[in-house]
Amino acid sequence: MSVQENIRTLDSHGIAGREIARRLGVSRDAVAKYTGQQNFSPKPPTPVPRPAGSAVAGFEDTIETWLTEDQRRPRKQRHTAKRVFDRLMNEENYTGSYSPVQRFVRKWNDQHRQAGEGFTELVWPAGTAQVDFGQAEAIIAGIRQILHIFVVTFPFSNMRFVQAYRGETAECVCHGLRTVFDHIGAAPRHLVFDNATGIGRRVGTKVVEAKVFGAFKLHYRSESRFCNPYSGNEKGNVENAVGFLRRNLMVPEPEAATLQGLNDILLTRCMALAETVHYRKGLPVSELFAQDVAASLALPGVGFDPVRYESRTADKKGNILIDGNTYAAGSSFHSRTLTVGLRHDVVEILDEHSAPVRSFPRAFGVQAETIFEPAALLPLLVTKPGAWSHSQLRPLVPEPVRDWLDNATATNRRRLLSAVEAASGSAGFDAAITAADLLIQRGDTPEIAALGMLARRLAGGTSPAVENVDLSVYDVFTTGSFTSLNTLTGEIA
Template sequence: MTKPVSIQQRIRILDAQGVSWREIARRLGVSRDTVRKYATMEDCSPKPAVRKGRRSLIDACSGTVDSWLSADRLMPRKQRHTARRVYARLVEEEGFRGSYSPVQRYVRRWREEHRPDGDRYLELDWRGGAMQVDFGEAVATIGGNDARIHCLVATFPHSNMRYVAATPGENAECVCEGLAQILDHIGMVPRVLVLDNATGAGLRVAWNKVTVVRVFAMFCDHYRLETRSCNPYSGNEKGSVENAVGFLRRNLMAPSPTRRATDS
């Protein structure tokens, strides 16, 4: 019979103090065999329960999941399946009736075995009214041909609200048009815009100097926006929008969307 942890600890403590096993047994009201058992035990940590093997529902779909995750390696890094997306596809396409947790564990284990650890980002504290802006590219099949589509993604890191507008490119005019759609939709203007190295909106002429394109400067003057550009190679400075772009690609763009060509 296993003794309570408190008894085990008292036995080991008294033994370490040099108290005889007979005296320990008398003080604690246990047998000398019990004292011997716990005094000589190298580790008192509880042993994990050994569960008998049982085939999981995810095992029957492992080949399908492996093919999806393998195909992801040919896609842009930020347009790959999340575990949640894998689970949704299994339910919709394979009639999977299991829970999400085994799928999540399977995907995590597969990725640990087949690719190195992903990038790590620092978490920053943002005040209300700051908006992070970035473009995200995704591959789609339109009229039978692969094409890259551009999505202007804006987030408020303080509240984690996210918005997106599709644009034909990533130049300054597209930045202005996409932001105008988003600002009109939310009915408010942020205090500051945080941009990724001024891509599309300006040109970085030095490490700490950016020349803003005239049309974007006029746009900011109209809305009275303060702008800030991230330092080069410092994606962690706008981690909120980076995560939002990844969420868009992995959840709405996996698998790659397909659209038939239509007459205009």
């Protein structure tokens, strides 16, 4: 601008163009250009055409046909520039590079963008929560696992909570919400979901919710809303929070002895985030979150039990099928109609009178083997001891007990299994098997009375000595030379 300004200044003083060029050391053409220019107002930049743009020449109609057909497809199933490039190479013998295709697709999309496309900034009132799931790895009891992280955010304050589960069922959602509600001491008035959180689904204007979630809303008086399909931006706060919490709370992978222990750690770390300053409002998140809590609903006097009850008929072996997995209720329940209670972590089986029968850790994903409680197999083995050799229970017992049962007669095998069954009822299966193992290693006969007493001691935390007690010190009381004992002097009369 300084050279241009000098040319214009000298010209304003009536100096000839040749002289201006001589003084400033510029060409006469430059002097003529800037002295003759009338408008110096700023103009928008003009894009410079990239070279090699003709590489897609002859393929324009094909690309435009594909992109036009995309307008009728869901957004997540439309052509990307990379997909267009791959199809041109595989189907149209395109030999050019990727960049010209990318520029063509970008230009076409820009020219055909609808006026109503894009995102709008949404304003969320206090007392509203958004809910979503993501995935992350963690180490539980030394085992690396892929967990489903349940995230609840409050967009007004940007407060965020996360809990980890092994699935994305309605029971997991309700349990996670209750955990957050109990922790903050309030229930949000409005809950915003998408179509992938397991508690309901929106098709058009119709929303179908899971029964357990319907009961959950009645319990806490909260209202729910589902985003439009493929419109995750309608709950962008929680969408961003899923990635944020995964990067900041789960890198490196957190370790815990149990899943509940991990969730306690995550909840503590979430509360630490409340001390940060809101990225736009300039206030601590904790102060803004206090307004979220104040605008929420008071909790009822009792917490909601997130359980789903269903009816199942056991097969001839006493097994029932739940979510693609087989659970063993017990042979005595064959062909009977039972009730199953599904919680986020437990499957409970109840009989026809709603009395608890069995309880199992809930399995997610398809398990190849039948899920059973070892003690449930004992009654059938007592009746049919010959089935021991191929029983599901055999690989689960320690080697001394397994060898003893393998070599025992049918009568002795029945006696030991009966003793284990009786002890399991009062002390638990693990304590009963451990007691049998100790007795067998001592060389004792595992009778019902001895095994039951030892199992109860083990269940109570008392570990008896393994070695035998030397009773020879009492032989003096059975010898013929013993006559009487002087209790005053301790001497033998």
